Every structure is written in structure tokens, then in C-alpha cells.
Amino acid sequence: MNETINNYNQKDLSGRDARLWKEWKELDTLCAKRKASSANPRQPSLSYIIRRKNVMGLPTEYEIWYRVKSIVGVKGNTIPREPIFGHLHKMSIVLPNNYPSADGNPIFTFRTDIWHPNIRYSGSFKGHVCLTIKEMGVLASLKDLVLRVEQYLKYQLYHAQNTYPYPEDQNVAEWVREEGEPNGWVRFGQDKPEPVAPTPQKSEEVKENKPVIKSRTI
Template identity: 40%
Template sequence: MEERLQGRDDISYEVRKRNAQGLPVSYTVHYRMLSICGVEEEERLNEPGIQNFPKFAGEFVLIIDIPAGFPAVDAMPVYSFQTTGPDNEDIPHPWHPNIRYYGAFAGRVCLNLPDTYTDIVQTVRRIAEYLRYERFHAKNEPPFPEDLKVARWVMEQGEPNGWIYFDQEERRVD
């Protein structure tokens, strides 16, 4: 992973846990890039006449857990953004149709592409594309978005208003 992410100042990682053979089985990945982390007036999400302007954050933390048996098809890594900090406080996590924002599985990343099943570094890069909104699937059709509420916002507000096409250089994090 070190060689393939070398030279990227927007992505760093650390090994969280190793197995008995010394191989990494869990990583923490830090993304330092501007992305949408929620919307204003979230309690009135997608109400007619209400514009839910995006809110932004500049850092996100992804946890990768690699099960025993990887890379077998039934032993795929789990990619999930942290949503709570060490003191159980909420921390910003991505607002993206292919990343669960609400509920018990908040932070879970949906990948649905064969090359993401075994190439962890390629998946880390793909998730960076999610954060920059270079890649997303918001239509309620196969392969289906991970979070339908966020997907609806993308289709009805984010795309029509150009909010998902933000310029990282000009946008500032509050």
C-alpha cells in the first residue's frame, strides 16, 4: 500500500491491527480533502421549497477491516467511515449516495464493482473519487445507492444546483 499511495498528500494510512503472521488485517485511512459532510436544515430534507445547502469538512477517517480468508469472495474487506469519536461525539462523515449516512450502518461504503473486491489500494483511491464527487450512483436502480435519502438530495438538489461539482481550491472549510 505504501508504494501505491506514495506521493499523495491527500491520503495517508496506518495499520490498526496485524494477524499472527504479521499481515495487516485492519487499517485507518485519513482523507484530507474537501467533501460534503451533511446539509443545512437536515430535519427538513427534501421538503418542497426547502433548499438544503451542503456543509463541508476537510478530513474523513475510513476504517478497513480485512476478514480471515481474504481474498475469497465470501471474505471481502469492510470499508466504513468513522461517525463517532473517542468520547462518543459525532464526527463528520461523508454525505454521498454510495456511503450510508443514516442509521445503524452509518459510514458503510457501497462499492458494487468487481475490481474493488480484491484491490484494497484501488478501493482507497475510488473512495477518494467518491469524496470529490467524481464518482457516484444516485439513481434508484441497479446497482442502487447505499443511502436513498442522500441519493434523492443529489438528484433533486445537489446536481441541479451544481453543489456536488464544488471546486476544492475555492471552497473553504468552516
């Protein structure tokens, strides 16, 4: 565990700071386990960098590095367009000042190209990740969300149908439905799924409305 985390006494923290410390500790423990189990500890499947801290020295912005096989684009303009794969993907997590609250959801944005129907591939909101956080509830932890994104990258989870909660990128969703699925190109990361923590209970203030998310397995 990062020694800096141990410099804090959990009993001295409350409210937002207590949540920030808890999220940091859980994420650090997860990444430490990945590093310990990796064949190359210098290149674990999951790692993080702290990009910004608050006045208490607690993280408010992270950069997450995923080292997994994922689709980063497609070849050419002739249908069917084969996928292009990459193996290093960088995502930022920004925790707004009113996090955690129903109006203070964390903002997940990829800084590298990702071709997934629930991640914006182009435009002014390029890289934005749709996580249906409202359905998961404000108790959803950063660790759970980071693992959920990893399932996105492996195409263990995706929603490509034009139904609620609707794809984040309609062009990618159309490719998935009409080219990726028929040719089996989205069935590359389901052989060895990573363990994922159960989805947290919905908060009482949020009405449950489960999204329809497709999952493909080999």
C-alpha cells in the same frame, strides 16, 4: 517505504499472507508518493494507520485518512438544503479471515460523517461504503479501492439513481437528484482528478454487470 515491509521476504510468503503483504506494500507506496508531493508533508491528501495485524505481523485492519474537500452533511430542513463541507475524513478497512475470496470482501466503513449516495449516512450501518466489489472482481486491490473512495469523496463518482446497484443511502441520493445536481453543489471536486489505476479484470467466476455511475466534470 515503511521499513517494516522490507523485513519480509516475498518468496517466503504464500496464499493470504502474500496478498496481505502485497496490498500493504502498494498502499504504503501510494501514501508515500502523496506525502512527497504534498505542500505540507505532515498533512498529505492520503495516509494510513495500521490498527490490527495477524500472527505474521501483516495488516488486517487499516484506518485511512483522506484530506480532501467533501460534503459531510446539509444545512437545516428547508429545501433546497445547502451542503456542509469538511476536509478530513477517516475510514476503516477490515480484511476478514477469508479475504481475499468472493465471500471475503474487505469492509470499508467511514468513522466520520460523509454525505454521499453510496455511503450510509445514518442508521445501524452508518458509514458503510458500497463499492460494487462483486462487479470489480476479487482481484481488485486495496489501493484501487482506496482511490475509488477518494473519487466518491470528490463526487467524481456516484450513483444516485434508483436503479441497480442502487444507492447505499436513499435519502442522500434523493438530495443529490433533487437539490445537489440542480444547484451544482456536487460539482466541486472534478477540476483536478487524481490519477486512478484501471479497474482490474473481472474474475471468470463473476458475471460482469456494469453499474450505472454518474460522473460530473467542470
